[in-house]
Amino acid sequence: MGVRRGRRVSAPARRAWRRSLHLRVVTLTLVMSSLLVGGFGWFIADRSTQILLDRAEDEVNAQMQGKVEYAYQQLTVHRQVFDKTLPLTIIDTVNRLADGDSAESGGAIVSLQAERFPELKPVTSTKVDTGPLISPELVHTVADDGQVGQQIRTGDVNGVRTKYLVYGSPVPTSFGQVELYYLVPLTTEDRAANQIRTTVLVTGLALVILLGVVAGLVTRMVVTPVRVAARTAQRLSAGLLDQRMKVDGEDDLALLAASFNQMAANLQRQIVRLEEMSRLQRRFTSDVSHELRTPLTTVRMAADLLFSEREDFDPAVARSAELLQAELDRFESLLTDLLEISRFDAGFAALDAEHSDLVPIVERVADRLAGLAERVGVTIELRLPETPVIAEVDPRRIERVLRNLVGNAVEHGEGRPVEVTLATDEAAVAVTVRDHGVGLKPGEERLVFNRFWRADPSRARQTGGTGLGLSISVEDARLHGGWLEAWGEPGGGAQFRLTVPVRSGDRLVAAPLPLIPRDRAIDVLPLALEAAPVAGAEDAGEPAEVAR
Structure with missing residues (x-):
């Protein structure tokens, strides 16, 4: 004492x-x-x-x-x-x-x-x-x-x-x-x-x-x-790029101030140039996405007509109509994702939060992906509470995040079951999506949220995704004030965890579910503490670096 x-x-x-x-x-x-x-x-x-x-x-x-x-x-x-x-x-x-x-x-x-x-x-x-x-x-x-x-x-x-x-x-x-x-x-x-x-x-x-x-x-x-x-x-660092030090005399301290001012000026020029390039890039993405909408609509109308009449065509022409329809679906999805990313980049994304039960949202996502899971030989196992899980969230964005996570898990599950777990406590709600597929290499738990990043570009895709799903998902999680984190090991599968506060605007401190799966925690935790900050942050009850 x-x-x-x-x-x-x-x-x-x-x-x-x-x-x-x-x-x-x-x-x-x-x-x-x-x-x-x-x-x-x-x-x-x-x-x-x-x-x-x-x-x-x-x-x-x-x-x-x-x-x-x-x-x-x-x-x-x-x-x-x-x-x-x-x-x-x-x-x-x-x-x-x-x-x-x-x-x-x-x-x-x-x-x-x-x-x-x-x-x-x-x-x-x-x-x-x-x-x-x-x-x-x-x-x-x-x-x-x-x-x-x-x-x-x-x-x-x-x-x-x-x-x-x-x-x-x-x-x-x-x-x-x-x-x-x-x-x-x-x-x-x-x-x-x-x-x-x-x-x-x-x-x-x-x-x-x-x-x-x-x-x-x-x-x-x-x-x-x-x-x-x-x-x-x-x-x-706060963004006031015009700040400079006062230079007095010609001694070493004056040289330090002059060098600092020169560095600040160079940084300002580079930041302004990068901001301009980023603005032009966002403007280009937004303009291209919008400009492609009109010809895409016209092509879509023609493709729909061809697709509806494909039974009257030769088999080769009918197959072409089906491929055209599928690629147009993928192209339209890509444009939608690009428009969504441009809204996040421009800061125009808004959260329509309302008190929602996350149990039906998880079940709805599983039902919509049941067909894909059946085609690739994967079963989706849901572990949901018997009571409603109410949180102040945007149901459309939460459903989109879960659809991306479960879809990726089904695609990379290698025919093994995908486990979706939902849990809550007084402050937070967490959903984990666990697959037992190829897993992630060390360091890829950070890269997986980058735009257009793929672990193996040569690997065939079953869902025809755009490569922007996890990028949009992490932005949706941040918009809720939550975390989207990843864990994986080669050959041991991967697990993604979405954590959002029960009340919109609250600050998260810990998650109700662990990031490292319980069946891998004993073997992985000592290595994770040394080599994987994402896994190490979980046991401390804090967000991993990729979710910040």
Whole structure:
């Protein structure tokens, strides 16, 4: 639950990160510059602190040598540790070594101790407890090992927490060894180190902000023309072919704008030329179709007369009259299809939608093609619901689509049954037409809807079709706001699926029937997901590419 809420909250930021090159460049610049400046600043601050500490150690070490020499001179006159004047000499020596610099004023502390002579009490230049400042390790190094040692210790002196550089050195005397400790406060060095760190931090932040501003300005100079080019390209894709980019200067961005404008101009000329050619082609198709109507009517009248009187002719002449009648039927069908295609091309096709029951439409199509199916040895099997299937459709166009699909399935069924299935749900109605013939090769499920396309041009046709049936059918499906999709495999037959919304104008989301036949889904689906976007789209509940 928390992860989901976090994703919801971060969704705007992730969306802005994906969509904004400007944001990504500035963010990456800030991150990288912060790491670089932070690392360099840490190095500078660390080195500066170390330099200050080394200098303080050198000074204390030099002073410590003089203090050890002075203590030796003062204490070596006493031959016995039981000398009554020895404690006074120690006190006087400590005071002289402290030079009147008290710890209360932030000065150094001098302490003289004799670990080997418990009867000699430690003497300190000030009334400060040096126990927390002089560690047992340092005492062991100086008193037991007889070596010079140093440490940095922090302790409370008169309620103020102070860092000290502690030096310890053995002092040889006539009566034995004593230990001299010199504690120098590092207040000045700490203050200087803090100032250096603060300066480096402030300077680093200012530098990072400055780099971010510079990166933002530079990126904006580069990204703005790209965004302008993207917006101009979107307008061009929307049909506004006169859109151009503004060219400023002579740099690379200006060259990009000029090249883009040249490309847009070339595209505009090509599109205008193609549109003109397409318009002329549609005009030619429409004019030819209409102009052929008049002579076709005259020839039809003569052919009908010859066909009605063919029994009185010789067998050869009678057969010619029958062939003439059949070819005129085919020619008239071709003209009708060309006129229908020209209406779609011109955008004049209109949908006469009404609430219709699709069950009688499917049965009517099967009845009209029963004769053809009987001639080629194919049976048409209907799988229809027992209840009416009501949808807001144009019954004439739906019947034409189904007539084309079932007719093609009968023609290519290779004598095997053709299955027509009708199903519906709350949003859509689907009809599938399944044959078990030669099938479709990979990629042909897209080509099958092209005008005048045939899988095998040398193959004999039983129905004498025009080659425009599926092209008109896919346009009829789109006019309903529906899909017309195809699936097939070599030797496994083919299946076409028509899907239309129950209510005219609704948007389809899924189909009630699968595009891939259930008897082939197990074997075909893994291959289809890799090689056939049409079949893959079906299981996702979305239209295939050919139906879009």
